[in-house]
Amino acid sequence: MSSATHFRYELLRTLRNRVFYGVTLALPLLLFLGVASGQRHATFNGTSFPLYFMTAMAVYGSMFAVVGPGARIARDMARGWTRQLRITPLRARTDLTAKVVSAYLLAVPTLVLLYLAGALLGVRLSASQWLELTGLIMVGLVPFVVIGFVLGYLMPVDALTPALGGIVVLFSLFGGVYGFELAKSGPLFDVMKALPSYWLVQAGKTVVTGTGGWPAEAWIVIAAWTAILLPAAALAYRRNSARA
């Protein structure tokens, strides 16, 4: 089947992009081990620091993974092979789906590695809590997939990698991914709570407090970001393909 082969090669191409994959895999793991091993018994934000920071670093690595597809489509387009693809029976939707699914699949090893490292430093969750955590992260990543596409279609290819890296870092900083929160209350805290990255990081705490998932506020934030970004991505895509 054509889409299966396309998907397989898409995955292969991402894996072969070693630098990119190394960053999504190794950087969060090293940061976690480096920072959390000294604070195994600390508590933070109403939960254990290792759980908090494990979630944060899992989110960090997978954010890098899922902004990838947009960048990859843009790079393929800049190389000119996208025109070649457009004159084959392959549908653009198949290409896009393959890229998104392979990005999610590549985020899985990042999560598993962080979970293992977390367990090593004393994080104990039940099977259903691990699954719930994974599910929440997967959902919370959706706006970042779309951000990848918006920037991929709008930015010049040369500027894309630093731009996407910068965006992930900003969302991480304001979302509390780096193990500290910029504010606990006030207007800055309101800004933080309006970011999907903030709620992604809270996912670890959410699964242990057993409140049955995120509060409504989190779902609204993630849905709103997705709803606003999707039309922007569609617009950018249309502008881009008209030019190609």
Add this chain to the structure above:
Amino acid sequence: MTPDVGPEGGIVLSQLSKSYGAVPAVQSLDLAIAPGETVALLGPNGAGKTTTIDMVLGLTRPDSGTISIFGVPPAKAVQAGWIGGMLQTGAPLEHLRVRELIALTASYYPAPLGIDEVLGLTGADAFAGQWTTKLSGGQAQRLRFAAALVGDPDLLLLDEPTAAIDVEGRRDFWHSMRDIAGRGKTVVFATHYLEEADAYADRIVLIAKGRVVADGPATEIKAQAASRTIRGTLRNADPAALRALPGVLAADRHGDAVILSCSDADIAIRALLAAFPDIHDIEVRGGSLEEAFLELTADQSDTTTDVMEAAR
């Protein structure tokens, strides 16, 4: 002039127009191509060849006019895998080897050729294990050719397929091309190399300023334009007076040598002898396709230099 396209429909372009801003690229272009024909779109740079090919491939939407490929619009023909295209540009996907990229492309088509067969046919087997980012210009061109062929399409569109290849590679390319055309495929290629059009196409469609200015077998194109050249030696000749002779299209003087391009050499030579009895060392020769080409695209003064260079 246009051949009977038969029941399968062939390729029919009718009243096709496309402008980029105020600049017309293709103007009311009509063209019918029968299944199995090998047709050269010949014209100077900027004549509208690439725009025409892009429209047939469905990459560019025409402002007006229609395109039918074996009875269906371009998007449908592409979707059905009937079309293979070799574009002028397009660096291959990264992080793949040549063989993998061809296998990947093959997977998009319902009934592709064998990967080894295509690699052999295009000469890409020599570098099948190479990373796609490590190819020479000629190798990349072969890879694009292989990608166009692997789906076993009925219609092949090649936009200046030999532009990046050296002379020897060009011969190999056309050798493979002949093999493929021999399988009953319809082939349309754009070129500004006259000898390529002459040697490899059943039919030449000459395009200038977005219009078809001549259409037929190479011999017919030659006959349609300046058919003969008259050369002679004449002291103090006045080119303007020579140009005014009946049957003469153009006159040139290099020292005492004069060269007349004629639409009718029989009439021209009689008039020439009557008007300039001193002329001697007279020589009458058949025109080359190049002269025909220049003649038919005569008002393209800004682009003819390009063509002359390309023809060398």
